[in-house]
Amino acid sequence: MSERRNQLEIIYDILEAIQNKGGIIRPTHLLYKSNLSHARMKEYIEQLTGKGMITATERNDKPHFAITEQGIKFLVDYKKVRELTEAFGL
Amino acid sequence: MVAIVAMPEWYKGLTILLEIFTMLVAFGVVYAGVHAFKVTRQRKHLYFAIAFGLLSASFIGRLFVQLTLALEEFNQRIVSPAIATAGLQENFFSLGHVTYIWLVLAAYAILMGLAFKWERKREVGVLLALTTVVAATSTTLSWPFYMASLALLFCIAVQHFLNFKERRANSAYWIFFAFTLLTLEPLLYLLAFFMPELIAAGYVVRLIAYVVILRTLWKVLA
DSSP states (O other), X not given: OHHHHHHHHHHHHHHHHXXXXXXXXXXHHHHHHHTOOHHXXXXXXXXXXXXXXXXXXXETXXXXXXXXXXXXXXXXXXXXXXXXXXXXXX | OHXXXXXOTTHHHXXXXXXXXXXXXXXXXXXXXXXXXXXXXXHHHHHHHHHHHHHHHHHHHHHHHHHHHHHHHHIIIIIOTTSOOHXXXXXXXXXXXXXXXXXXXXXXXXXHHHHXXXXXXXXXXXXXXXXXXXXXXXXXXXXXXXXXXXXXXXXXXXXXXXXXXXXXXXXXXXXXXXXXXXXXXXXXXXXTTTOTTHXXXXXXXXXXXXXXXXXXXXXXXX
């Protein structure tokens, strides 16, 4: 159960890092912000891209990741779930 | 039986409204729990939704019993006093009462498992078995149910207090407050054996507890 929670927290941190940068972030910044190894971040990026929460894009000919509507929805939903979990001590 | 018999006449309509209100609030918590499960896929959120689902079902059961009894009483007094169906009324009340007790205690047992973060299902299983025993003994006696509720709710409230101490969150405080009030409810019903007026106080305490839960839920989900 804690494995799953950790994974969700990491996904939340990645998405929040992108949103805090205005919805688009460079991979190097994301690596720094998410505090993950390159290999682990690659796994998460693939997962999030597969779920349609982020998309790979380019800005000024440099690769970037952008958060999608689905990613923003997950952030909002997860924040509420975290508050519910906190309130009821789950 | 005490809850129905000892309350004043004017109070019966209000208790039906209270059942509807608490049922709707419990439904709101079920919705939040199911939504949380959909997002996280964590079983604790599913069990949380199930616990409040059982509470909602218990309130529905009690609502039906109260409505049926009210109708029965109306029939006996006004429509046809000659057709006395006291036996039927008693049986219906007993069945509804035992179902209500089992649902409530099962819900509290699950909530206790969640509050104590029990990983193994065995502990909750033992508690559920105990609740069945209490429900079976409560066909004629109400105090085992109130005692069991008091014990379970007290443990849950203590865990909510520890949760509040750890997280220092406003919402955690209000949920602790609500469960403290819910702990008082069976205590008041037990004391009502000696002072029947306390039945009304028990209902008021439950109403306030569910208003607090509704308010907290609103703040969390808004």
